[in-house]
Amino acid sequence: MRALVVFAHPSGDSLSHTLFRTATTALAGAGHEVVGLDLYAEGFRAAMSADERRSYHLDDAAGPAELARHAELVRWADALVFVYPTWWMGLPAIMKGWLERVLVPGVAFHLHPRTQKVVSDLRHIRRVVGITTYGSSWTQVKVMHDAGRRTLLRALRMLCARRCRTAWLALYSIDTSTDDQRAAFVTSVERRLARL
Amino acid sequence: MKVLLVSAHPLPDSFVAAVRAAAVSGLHAGGHEVDVLDLDGERFEPCLSLEEWRAHRPGIAAKPADVKAHAARLQWAEAVVLVYPTWWGGQPAIMKGWLDRVWVEGVAYHLPPGARRVRPRLRNIRHLVAVTTHGSPKRINAVEGEPGKRVVLRQMRALCHPRARTRWLALYGVDRSDEAQRLAFIRRIERSMANLEAITGARGRLRPAAGRRGRT
Numbered sequence: 398m399r400a401l402v403v404f405a406h407p408s409g410d411s412l413s414h415t416l417f418r419t420a421t422t423a424l425a426g427a428g429h430e431v432v433g434l435d436l437y438a439e440g441f442r443a444a445m446s447a448d449e450r451r452s453y454h455l456d457d458a459a460g461p462a463e464l465a466r467h468a469e470l471v472r473w474a475d476a477l478v479f480v481y482p483t484w485w486m487g488l489p490a491i492m493k494g495w496l497e498r499v500l501v502p503g504v505a506f507h508l509h510p511r512t513q514k515v516v517s518d519l520r521h522i523r524r525v526v527g528i529t530t531y532g533s534s535w536t537q538v539k540v541m542h543d544a545g546r547r548t549l550l551r552a553l554r555m556l557c558a559r560r561c562r563t564a565w566l567a568l569y570s571i572d573t574s575t576d577d578q579r580a581a582f583v584t585s586v587e588r589r590l591a592r593l
Numbered sequence: 594m595k596v597l598l599v600s601a602h603p604l605p606d607s608f609v610a611a612v613r614a615a616a617v618s619g620l621h622a623g624g625h626e627v628d629v630l631d632l633d634g635e636r637f638e639p640c641l642s643l644e645e646w647r648a649h650r651p652g653i654a655a656k657p658a659d660v661k662a663h664a665a666r667l668q669w670a671e672a673v674v675l676v677y678p679t680w681w682g683g684q685p686a687i688m689k690g691w692l693d694r695v696w697v698e699g700v701a702y703h704l705p706p707g708a709r710r711v712r713p714r715l716r717n718i719r720h721l722v723a724v725t726t727h728g729s730p731k732r733i734n735a736v737e738g739e740p741g742k743r744v745v746l747r748q749m750r751a752l753c754h755p756r757a758r759t760r761w762l763a764l765y766g767v768d769r770s771d772e773a774q775r776l777a778f779i780r781r782i783e784r785s786m787a788n789l790e791a792i793t794g795a796r797g798r799l800r801p802a803a804g805r806r807g808r809t
Contacts, residue, residue, distance in 0.1 A: 406646075407640075407641060407642060407643040407645075407646050408643055408646055408647070411646075437640070437643075443639040443640050443686040443687065443690055444603070444633065444637075444639055444685070444686055444687040444690075445603055445685070445686070446603055447603040447604055447633075449603070450602075450603040450604050450607075451604065484641070484692075484693045485689065485692040485693055485696065485744065485748065486743070486744060486748050487683060487689065487740065487744060488689070489640075489641065489689075489693060490639035490640055490641070490686045490687070490689040490690030490693050491639070491640045491686070491690075493681065493683070493684075493685075493686040493689045494639065494686030494687075496680075496681045497680050497681060497685065497686055500681070508768060512769075513768050513769045514768075514769075515728075515729060515733075515768075534709065537710075540747070541743060541747045541748050541751075542738070542740075542743035542747060543740075543743075544682075544683060544740035544741070544743050544744050544748075545740070547682060547737060547738035547739075547740040547743070548681055548682050548683060548737075548740045551682070551736065551737045551738050551740075552681055552682040552737040552738075552740070553681070555733075555736065555737065570709070572704070573707065573709060
């Protein structure tokens, strides 16, 4: 498969970064083509600019060059893998901004000219994988309804291939987790992605 | 009441900006003291930096100046009103960044070392209202699970006063709406904001007479 791994964490020596490296290595080791996007390292801008918003529904994609490159990667990929720390029960702002700025009309969907209904352009995506860490426990995450998981496995999944499969690999209660638990989680991510 | 109105939209001539203007005028009409925080207009930086991530634990003292200023505005408020377009199911990145960077340890909650649960710290906030627009219809948002709604009504709510009241004021299907529907929503928001206590109060079902019902 062709996997695009999108990663968001400011620190190079965080557990999230280890997970990012593990994910890309495991996917490449299993014979998949892999491209990793480290949003913080690229200095990706999170907020959509006024110009981008004005041309949001227009066809002329005369936006910043990095957006065209990212859009091309989305068209190329058939698997999207997201690696991030859960903050405020969801994606870090920089990754939420990636969805908003890259997955725009003309890339992820378009509005039907007559009915104005959303028509997907992401039907080539056959896998969506989320890899994340939570400060909260599993129970708390469920009570709070897990906004990040809903964003990726429902809102984004809805536009992907009809038989697109999803996977959610998460470590809960990271604040009170032990080194062994974290290492075991990294190993499980490695194993799971090797048989994507 | 002291109201912090937080809004997100890159364009000053957008529908969301019109909704925000209606909300502000409604709040003034209701005799409230309003602090308008226009995240795009103030060029808020949404990305949590490496330094902030490293200093996550020590609390507010180690935060950058802009975060301290935003924290003070949050701690001043008795009501928080969010005005934003729902993008990809939730708050725009700039508003998500406001949560990531300002609603942190030492401001919004306290997490003692080794503890499993956070202790809420925003007891000053007794009313929490979200005013939002959805491009897609209610049905699609229901299938998506409304992640943005959960963040406001569950998570933010959990860090406010234990008896804080919430209200969700949403216009669904904006992509296919007509002008009359949008104007009706603007008028509904203005009326709702003038009656802020009533719409979030114990008898929170008290609705403006002619507004379209946004069931929650």
